[in-house]
Amino acid sequence: MTNIVYPINIKKRKNYNHGIIYENSKEAAASGDENIAWLKKEKFGTIKTSNQCFTDSLKSQNPFDFPRQQSEDQRSEPEVMQYSASQRLHGSEPPALSQQIENNGEPQMPPGDGTTAVNINNxxxxxxxxxxxxxxxxxxxxxxxxxxxxxxxxxxxxxxxxxxxxxxxxxxxxxxxxxxxxxxxxxxxxxxxxxxxxxxxxxxxxxxxxxxxxxxxxxxxxxxxxxxxxxxxxxxxxxxxxxxxxxxxxxxxxxxxxxxxxxxxxxxACDHDEKKLLDSIKPDDFAVEATYTGPRLDGEVTVEFMKDLIAHFKAEKKLPIRYAYKMILAAYDFFKVQDSLIHITVPDKQKFTICGDIHGQFYDLINLFEINGLPSETNPYLFNGDFVDRGSFSVETIFTLLGWKLLYPNHFYMSRGNHESDSLNKMYGFEGEVKAKYNAKMSEVFTELFNQLPLVHVINKKILCCHGGLSADENVTLEQLRKLHRTRQPPEDGPMCGLLWSDPQDENGISVSKRGAGIQWGPDITKKFLENNDLLYIVRSHEVKPEGYEKHHGGLVYTIFSAPNYCDTIGNKGAFINITGDNLFPPKITSFEAVSHPRVKPMAYGSSLFNFLS
The missing domain is CATH 1.25.40.10 (Tetratricopeptide repeat domain)
Known part of the structure; x- marks a missing residue:
C-alpha cells in the first residue's frame, strides 16, 4: 500500500508562519520564506504564507469530534474566508502578465466580478x-x-x-x-x-x-x-x-x-506486453532553438525552474517540446508505480490544502498560489482533478502542476478527474490545444499519462478525497479502491466511474445521474460508506458552486471548485480547503474571485466535431 508520510523533522519556521503577513519582500526574504519573497518580487501584492482563515483557528485549537456523533444542528460549520479582487492586500490586482517580463501587448479579458454573468444563485x-x-x-x-x-x-x-x-x-x-x-x-x-x-x-x-x-x-x-x-x-x-x-x-x-x-x-492490444506510445518518445531528439531564453530542464526540476516556468507561461511563451516531454515522461514513471488510492499523513500543526477543478484557468491558478503560497514541503497541496479542458490555458496549467509534482512528489498530489479522459479532451479543447501548441502525438501521450493518475487520496485515514463521488456499491472498501484497475478510459459504471463522475443529492438512496455517467447518491449512502471505512467526511469537486464550495449531507460531504468565473460566464467564485493534521474538521475554506487573463476565450481549441450549434 502506498503510504506517504511527511518527515517529522521538517524544518519549521517560527510559529509555522501561520497568519503572518509580510509587508515587503525584504521581510519575507529575511524570514526564510523564499516562496513568499519570490511572489513579492513578481509584484503579486502582499502575500500570506497561510490565508487569513487559519489565524484564529490556530490560536485556539478545539478538540476534534467525530461529526457523525453529533446532531446536524450541533455540528461545526466550516470556517470561511472571502477573498475578493477588490480587497487585495495592496488594493491592486495581480497582473495577468508579470510587470517584470515583456508583455506581448495583447488585451486582457476582465476578471469575473459577476457583472457580466447571471449569478447561479439567482x-x-x-x-x-x-x-x-x-x-x-x-x-x-x-x-x-x-x-x-x-x-x-x-x-x-x-x-x-x-x-x-x-x-x-x-x-x-x-x-x-x-x-x-x-x-x-x-x-x-x-x-x-x-x-x-x-x-x-x-x-x-x-x-x-x-x-x-x-x-x-x-x-x-x-x-x-x-x-x-x-x-x-x-x-x-x-x-x-x-x-x-x-x-x-x-x-x-x-x-x-x-x-x-x-x-x-x-x-x-496485448495485456502482458502493451506497447506504449510513451516508449517511443526520446526528448533529447528534439532540439531547443538557439534563440530560446526561457527556463531549461537539463536535470531535475528545481524551485528556480518552477518560478521561471510560471513567469515564462505568464508571458504567453511556450516550453520547448524537449522539456515538455521530459516532464511528461518523468511524471508517468512516478504515477505508474502508485496505487489507485494514496494514503497521505499530515502531521499536527501542518497545513494541507485541497483544491478542486482548475479547467485550464492558469491565471486563476497562479492567483490561488498568491493567496495560499507556492507549494513546498511545508505548504503541501492536493489538486482534485479536472486540470484541463474548457479553459484555453490548459497546457500551461498541466505543466505547472506536473512541475510541482516532480519537485515535491511527497508533498504535492494530483487526482484524476472525469476530464482527464480521451473523449472529453477531444470535445472540450485540451486535445486541440496540445495539437496547436505542440503536436497530435503529444495529445496521445497525455492520454497515457492521465490513465496513470491516482483516483483517490485519503488524508490521515479520515478524509476521503476524489473528484466525483461514490458508486452504487455502497459496501466498497478502501482496500478495493486501492486495487482498482485504473490504467484505462473511464468505464460506464462501477467504483471507478463513480469516483470520476458521481454527484451528491439531498434525497436518500441512489438516483440516475443527469450526467449520463456515475450516480447521484444520498446522505444515507454517505453515512454507510463512512461508517464502513472509519472515515470522517468526503471532499469532492466536479460541480460549479456560487461561492466555490458547498456542504452536503450535514457536513459529511464537501464540494470544492477552484475555477472562478468558470468559462468566463458563470460568475462563481473559486475556493480551496485548508486543514491541519490535528484539526481535520471542520475544514477552513477560502473563497476567491477570478483575475484577468489574455484575450483568449474558453473553448478556443474545441474540436469542430463537437460543435453543438450544428
Missing part, C-alpha cells in the same frame, strides 16, 4: 421574472413560444442555467413541441449533463423523427460519454437527411475514424 429568480412577464398570455402554445424565445437569448449569452429553466417552462406549457426538447438538450450539453441531454434528444426524435438537430445533440452526448458507435449511427442518420451537407459529412468521417482507431487498438 437563476431561478431570473427565470421566474421572465415567466411572469407573460402571465397575461392565455394561449399556452403562444406563451410557450414567447418563453422559448427568451430562453434562446439566455442561451446565446451562455446563461445555460436560466435557459434550462425557461425551456422547461415552455415544455410544461407545450409538451409536444420537439424543438423545445432539442434546445434544452443543447443547454444540458453545455452544462455537461449528458444523460439529460440524451433524454431530451430522444424525446425530440420521438416527436419528430425528421428533426435533424436532435440527432446532432444525441451524437454529441454519446461522444462525450465515449459511446462512439452510437454517435456514428446518428451522424449516419444526419447524412441521409442532408446528403449535401459538408459539415454533416465531416462529422461522420471524423467519428468513423475514431471508431476504426479504437477497433484497431483493441485488436492489437
Amino acid at each position: 437563476m431561478t429568480a431570473v427565470a421566474s421574472s421572465i415567466i411572469e412577464k407573460f402571465e397575461t398570455v392565455d394561449n399556452p402554445t403562444e406563451k410557450a413560444a414567447k418563453i422559448k424565445d427568451e430562453a434562446n437569448k439566455f442561451f446565446k449569452d451562455e446563461k445555460y442555467d436560466v435557459a434550462i429553466e425557461l425551456y422547461t417552462a415552455a415544455i410544461n406549457l407545450d409538451p409536444l413541441q420537439p424543438t423545445y426538447y432539442g434546445n434544452r438538450s443543447i443547454a444540458y450539453l453545455r452544462k455537461e449533463l449528458f444523460g439529460s441531454a440524451l433524454t431530451d434528444a430522444n424525446e425530440a426524435i420521438k416527436l419528430d423523427p425528421a428533426y435533424v438537430k436532435a440527432y446532432f445533440r444525441r451524437a454529441s452526448a454519446n461522444m462525450a460519454l465515449g459511446k462512439y458507435k452510437l454517435a456514428l449511427k446518428d451522424y449516419e442518420s444526419v447524412r441521409k437527411f442532408r446528403p449535401n451537407d459538408t459539415d454533416a459529412q465531416k462529422k461522420f468521417e471524423e467519428c468513423s475514424k475514431i471508431v476504426k482507431r479504437i477497433a484497431f487498438e483493441k485488436a492489437i
Whole structure:
C-alpha cells in the first residue's frame, strides 16, 4: 500500500508562519520564506504564507469530534474566508502578465466580478421574472413560444442555467413541441449533463423523427460519454437527411475514424506486453532553438525552474517540446508505480490544502498560489482533478502542476478527474490545444499519462478525497479502491466511474445521474460508506458552486471548485480547503474571485466535431 508520510523533522519556521503577513519582500526574504519573497518580487501584492482563515483557528485549537456523533444542528460549520479582487492586500490586482517580463501587448479579458454573468444563485429568480412577464398570455402554445424565445437569448449569452429553466417552462406549457426538447438538450450539453441531454434528444426524435438537430445533440452526448458507435449511427442518420451537407459529412468521417482507431487498438492490444506510445518518445531528439531564453530542464526540476516556468507561461511563451516531454515522461514513471488510492499523513500543526477543478484557468491558478503560497514541503497541496479542458490555458496549467509534482512528489498530489479522459479532451479543447501548441502525438501521450493518475487520496485515514463521488456499491472498501484497475478510459459504471463522475443529492438512496455517467447518491449512502471505512467526511469537486464550495449531507460531504468565473460566464467564485493534521474538521475554506487573463476565450481549441450549434 502506498503510504506517504511527511518527515517529522521538517524544518519549521517560527510559529509555522501561520497568519503572518509580510509587508515587503525584504521581510519575507529575511524570514526564510523564499516562496513568499519570490511572489513579492513578481509584484503579486502582499502575500500570506497561510490565508487569513487559519489565524484564529490556530490560536485556539478545539478538540476534534467525530461529526457523525453529533446532531446536524450541533455540528461545526466550516470556517470561511472571502477573498475578493477588490480587497487585495495592496488594493491592486495581480497582473495577468508579470510587470517584470515583456508583455506581448495583447488585451486582457476582465476578471469575473459577476457583472457580466447571471449569478447561479439567482437563476431561478431570473427565470421566474421572465415567466411572469407573460402571465397575461392565455394561449399556452403562444406563451410557450414567447418563453422559448427568451430562453434562446439566455442561451446565446451562455446563461445555460436560466435557459434550462425557461425551456422547461415552455415544455410544461407545450409538451409536444420537439424543438423545445432539442434546445434544452443543447443547454444540458453545455452544462455537461449528458444523460439529460440524451433524454431530451430522444424525446425530440420521438416527436419528430425528421428533426435533424436532435440527432446532432444525441451524437454529441454519446461522444462525450465515449459511446462512439452510437454517435456514428446518428451522424449516419444526419447524412441521409442532408446528403449535401459538408459539415454533416465531416462529422461522420471524423467519428468513423475514431471508431476504426479504437477497433484497431483493441485488436492489437496485448495485456502482458502493451506497447506504449510513451516508449517511443526520446526528448533529447528534439532540439531547443538557439534563440530560446526561457527556463531549461537539463536535470531535475528545481524551485528556480518552477518560478521561471510560471513567469515564462505568464508571458504567453511556450516550453520547448524537449522539456515538455521530459516532464511528461518523468511524471508517468512516478504515477505508474502508485496505487489507485494514496494514503497521505499530515502531521499536527501542518497545513494541507485541497483544491478542486482548475479547467485550464492558469491565471486563476497562479492567483490561488498568491493567496495560499507556492507549494513546498511545508505548504503541501492536493489538486482534485479536472486540470484541463474548457479553459484555453490548459497546457500551461498541466505543466505547472506536473512541475510541482516532480519537485515535491511527497508533498504535492494530483487526482484524476472525469476530464482527464480521451473523449472529453477531444470535445472540450485540451486535445486541440496540445495539437496547436505542440503536436497530435503529444495529445496521445497525455492520454497515457492521465490513465496513470491516482483516483483517490485519503488524508490521515479520515478524509476521503476524489473528484466525483461514490458508486452504487455502497459496501466498497478502501482496500478495493486501492486495487482498482485504473490504467484505462473511464468505464460506464462501477467504483471507478463513480469516483470520476458521481454527484451528491439531498434525497436518500441512489438516483440516475443527469450526467449520463456515475450516480447521484444520498446522505444515507454517505453515512454507510463512512461508517464502513472509519472515515470522517468526503471532499469532492466536479460541480460549479456560487461561492466555490458547498456542504452536503450535514457536513459529511464537501464540494470544492477552484475555477472562478468558470468559462468566463458563470460568475462563481473559486475556493480551496485548508486543514491541519490535528484539526481535520471542520475544514477552513477560502473563497476567491477570478483575475484577468489574455484575450483568449474558453473553448478556443474545441474540436469542430463537437460543435453543438450544428
